[in-house]
Amino acid sequence: MAVKIVEVKNLKKSYKKRKTKEYITAVNDISFTVNKGEILGLLGPNGAGKTTTIKMICGLVVPDSGAITINGIDNQSKRLRAQEHISAVLEGNRNLYWRLTVRENMEYFAGNRGKSRKEVTSQIEELLHQFRLKDKENEMVNRLSRGMQQKLAIAVAMLAGSEVILLDEPTLGLDIETGYEVRELLREIVREQKRTIIITSHDMDVIQDLCERTVIINSGKVVTNDRVENLMKLFEVRAYVIKLDGHLSEEQHHLLLEKFPLLVYTPDTFQSTLEVELTQSQDIYELFDVLKLEQIPVDTIDRKTINFEQVFMKIVKGETQDAVSERA
Structure with a gap:
């Protein structure tokens, strides 16, 4: 029987338009679950409410109503505890410090999670080899290719040790070879470390290749929640x-x-x-x-x-x- 690790129940969120009193409903009674150890695709066209949903799961936006639990912990009343169980790589945000080296980024963000440098040294070494970044460990991030920056951002998210990793457009802007390399790394993360991954992407080949199940949001509502193979x-x-x-x-x-x-x-x-x-x-x-x-x-x-x-x-x-x- 599948074990639920993320539960989203009756989530609603509206925003007030600038310079007017009109409210826009971004998320309208969305509910779905994410099972432990699966790769779930969370999809939707622009303006569908997907980004707002992601931000609420990550604790960046407070819902008007509804509930989110992560590993059984309420994401509002116990937000800090709930967020210990999820890490995110969000497209369009600075997930890395560009004027730090690869290794310095990993040490810094591990420190943000309360881990000492000594505590994570061996794990950093392992991730550097796993993500093929060892020869770039002393390189400044702003000098890395887009693909290497993306791999580092995922490695940093893994270093947090969270059971759930949310990846927003993980292959956007990558060349074909690096894109396939990232896909294989994600499969390995789930297969060998039993992590749970939530992916958002406009690249449907990535979703078809990686995801067991997909939740599709449109006009603020869930319109489909099914296994990819069933939909195909x-x-x-x-x-x-x-x-x-x-x-x-x-x-x-x-x-x-x-x-x-x-x-x-x-x-x-x-x-x-x-x-x-x-x-x-x-x-x-x-x-x-x-x-x-x-x-x-x-x-x-x-x-x-x-x-x-x-x-x-x-x-x-x-x-x-x-x-x-x-x-x-």
């Missing part, structure tokens, strides 16, 4: 590519567009291709009824390859409200 399967079985040995008539094309507005029809010299998404599995019979009108031979039928970015966009656009249900 849901859309994969409904998307088809059909090759025809011939062309649709105008009547057929019109009838298909009425029933399948997302249909893409691509005629070629002798063949044509239909890309279609079915709302219900039985819709395929209606599709073939239209094709039979002109007795067009069907050459091949294949499931359309779909990636998590497409899944995310469909969910955010509300194209799947009947097909996708929230699951805790």
Whole structure:
């Protein structure tokens, strides 16, 4: 049975607009949990309420109502104790001191957590080797590449010893090689150290590759809470590519567009291709009824390859409200 390490319950937060009395609801009754030892994707388009939610989990913003517990500790009444169990690398914030060296940064931030230099020496050595930063330990951070700065920020977060690590856009701006290196490091952190990681990212390849489950927020609400593989399967079985040995008539094309507005029809010299998404599995019979009108031979039928970015966009656009249900 999964052990919950972070619980977010009925969270709400509104902000007052500058120079007006109008209030904007950023987070509207959000609830979800994070299980111990999982990599969870926390996603949402710009303005969805995701950043506000992250800041409330990190104790940087106080919610109007609702509750957050981290490792069973209330994040409001016992904020300092709760925050001992989570560390964060937030995009757009200075997670490092640029005029200190790599090693000095690690020692400084460990000291902020109440750890002496002697106490963390061996752990720093281990992390320097694990993150391939040993040969840069005396280099000033402002001279490091973006990838090395990001790896150092994650290493600093790990040095805190917290069970939960929140990473905001961990691969943003990284080259392909470093991006894959960071992904493998995160897998290793979960696999070998049993840490829990919450990732926010606009790179859906990262989410698809790393996360077991994803919570998607839109307009201040949770719109999906499910395993990534379940969401991929849901859309994969409904998307088809059909090759025809011939062309649709105008009547057929019109009838298909009425029933399948997302249909893409691509005629070629002798063949044509239909890309279609079915709302219900039985819709395929209606599709073939239209094709039979002109007795067009069907050459091949294949499931359309779909990636998590497409899944995310469909969910955010509300194209799947009947097909996708929230699951805790």
